Amino acid sequence: MLSAVSSSLLTFHKPFTRALRLPLPKLPISSNPKPLSSLSPATSSLIPNATGGGRAGALSPAPATDDLQKIDVNPPKGTRDFPPEDMRLRNWLFYNFREVSRLFGFEEVDYPVLETEALFIRKAGEEIRDQLYCFEDRGNRRVALRPELTPSLARLVIQKGKSLSLPLKWFAIGQCWRYERMTRGRRREHYQWNMDVIGVPEVTAEAELISSIVTFFKRVGITASDVGFKVSSRKVLQEVLRRYSIPEALFGKVCIIIDKIEKIPVDDIKNELKSAGVSEEAIEQLLQVLSITSLTKLEEILGEAGEAVADLKQLFSLADKFGYSEWIQFDASIVRGLAYYTGIVFEGFDRGGKLRAICGGGRYDRLLSTFGGDDISACGFGFGDAVIVELLKEKGLLPELSLQVENIVCALDPGLQGAAATVATILRGKGQSVDLVLENKPLKWVFKRASRINANRLILVGDSEWQRGMVSVKVLSSGEQREIKLDELE
Amino acid sequence: MLSAVSSSLLTFHKPFTRALRLPLPKLPISSNPKPLSSLSPATSSLIPNATGGGRAGALSPAPATDDLQKIDVNPPKGTRDFPPEDMRLRNWLFYNFREVSRLFGFEEVDYPVLETEALFIRKAGEEIRDQLYCFEDRGNRRVALRPELTPSLARLVIQKGKSLSLPLKWFAIGQCWRYERMTRGRRREHYQWNMDVIGVPEVTAEAELISSIVTFFKRVGITASDVGFKVSSRKVLQEVLRRYSIPEALFGKVCIIIDKIEKIPVDDIKNELKSAGVSEEAIEQLLQVLSITSLTKLEEILGEAGEAVADLKQLFSLADKFGYSEWIQFDASIVRGLAYYTGIVFEGFDRGGKLRAICGGGRYDRLLSTFGGDDISACGFGFGDAVIVELLKEKGLLPELSLQVENIVCALDPGLQGAAATVATILRGKGQSVDLVLENKPLKWVFKRASRINANRLILVGDSEWQRGMVSVKVLSSGEQREIKLDELE
Incomplete structure (x- = not known):
């Protein structure tokens, strides 16, 4: 398959x-x-x-x-061509992204793939910043191929200002780029499906977003035993940091360091946190909290008054009502690698444990002010086109997608090429797709092509039929063949 | 409108x-x-x-x-955001591009928006080369944002080699870029619809391509009195140049100079041709031939033996059979601005004479060898997203495209937010699109939003109905309202 x-x-x-x-x-x-x-x-x-x-x-x-x-x-290193067979898969994937977004009442948007570099420059030490595919244009301006879509969304929301009716429910499917100096066998571009809710402070928004991803998984045949969502809130870290009076300016940096917890040794994490100015005591408490995977346990440590626990409890309650409880679990170690998240964060993972995160997202209520706008509550997710295809492949769920043209029309005589064109035009006018044979080819070749394009019917334009205003129509599945008048062709 | x-x-x-x-x-x-x-x-x-x-x-x-x-x-100079209303128009346009391509049995492909600069470097003095959006990447490689799709297609065809079954009928819709140092009020990116036939030497291929564009025009309401196609063949120029023994290496350059004939004074054209090494006698003959708009007259001058006249006659004969004779006219001044065309060239123009070319294309049988492949007969066209929208606007043919979400679901009580989520999930599971109200809002606000999203139904989740397993469904067009059991909701 x-x-x-x-x-x-x-x-x-x-x-x-x-x-x-x-x-x-x-x-x-x-x-x-x-x-x-x-x-x-x-x-x-x-x-x-x-x-x-x-x-x-x-x-x-x-x-x-x-x-x-x-x-x-070959295409440039790290990029892809999409020949027809790959394009069919991409279109199938994007169709499912779009259909889910439509079911949830989201509107599609897009932004330039090229943005000013400043839009992506954040100081928290994110991997996404280090790998920015940036350059100087011919007018000496610093620009970048976008590594993600969210900053462009924020820019557009600020630009549109009062003309927007909140909440916005927007989705986008766009190509994102990164540049790594070292070769790590990773691509430099991928497509990313984003859904964002702008203007809803309640956790209902995050619950809705996760519901849409679950809907997507179900559509393509992926079950709760294949994948899950790990959910936490950055407010957990906030509440711990606040206990130790760690300045807010450190928050983004601390999150980025902690996000590496599964990638680098814990001692390196500790050293990085120490260098950033976090006390040893705070580090120990942080690491202890990060190991929690039970909301009850979290509540014991943080107390029940904080927003972190309240938000998470509400999310799990809503998950039940949405019907995806079995898909999600609390895991305090989930922080995500983007500096701008402020609340709930989540990521989709494969239960087989072989793949990188399938998707990820969270709340970013403070992003707009970093660009000079007034803040608006917001949350969203990004869902790439790479890991999902790996997973579908592994599960045997990749669809069989073949070219399918309804009719193949062929002149039996070079002099009838124009007549074949007339026949093709009639059929196309009736909404039928037609592969018109543009060269003079032997019938054997035509049958082979008909098979390759999975045609339903072969329509032959021969001299004697044509003179009677007819064509020969062969249904390829049954082999049935009959003559049909031109004006009865459908 | x-x-x-x-x-x-x-x-x-x-x-x-x-x-x-x-x-x-x-x-x-x-x-x-x-x-x-x-x-x-x-x-x-x-x-x-x-x-x-x-x-x-x-x-x-x-x-x-x-x-x-x-x-x-704002987005970077010369680029666009696509907020929902603009995205709907773009999707409508692309949908029509795709539908026409499907009717003609073409398969969709795509290539990286970023290519090595070398792919686009040709020496004929093309505008497209001068305006290349090129830069050095972080690995010091010369790359460019593609100005057109055809070189990438040629690259992919060479790469795939023998695995391809000719003829290929491929289409693509891709963003193309240009960089102009001077501000001329032009955008730096546009989307382009391309259709290409690879492997067909006969003029039937060009005739089929023009037929597909005509089909597109008809679909969107544009008639033969709005637009037309000017058609010629580069073989006309070839045959004239051959008479004056002008070396073949000059051909591309001569074409590019002549393509500017309507943009710069004729004396400048003459001087450029002279500088390129064309004799004054040849220049006079060239300019005379370029003024011809009658095939009969062309045949008188070139004789009936040449391929130029034969190709054009066949194309006009096929146009008649395809049913678009009234859309096309011969005009020897049509040369097109790309160096690689070798045969029939055509461009779509508005009969009002206000706009730039709507689309253009031609035969490029020798492109592959310039990249080191074996040549394969090919022809294709590019159709941008800018001029067509100007034309549709001018003709009052821009469609009314509004957001349409089938249902809006709203909890009447904050405690019923989860119940509303359940209702939304049920409806979405049945393929119905749902805008779920994620905040606690007054009914007045909900009605306003229902109107903005053009909802058919407002579904209210109230306490007393919910306890009986029911919701209140209001059909917004009629105002009719009734209670429906949850398991009967469709």
């Missing part, structure tokens, strides 16, 4: 790079065994860039060498 | 830029009159980046100034 589709979408880097330098007597790759050029040698002699390598149709002198290029036929 | 949608999509540059620098006691823009932050002052005191400008909830000291940024709330 697993085809070339998935493997290409899963590939993070190409194993090798094929580069061509011209002129060469023999090229290391042969793209097409039979060049189909229609140009006679006489005609082609005036065409630029015809290379003089003994190739058919290139009888003219070799062109000036400055027209020749060394071309790598 | 024309809303904010169209004007924003039509705007090529913003009239001014609003930049914010923090901290400021009063901000020049106010994004939201009533900040909805849920955080109490006590809670917010631990949150980073809370600015100390007297804003509610910011009782803590101002953060370190290096956390403050000057943020321009």
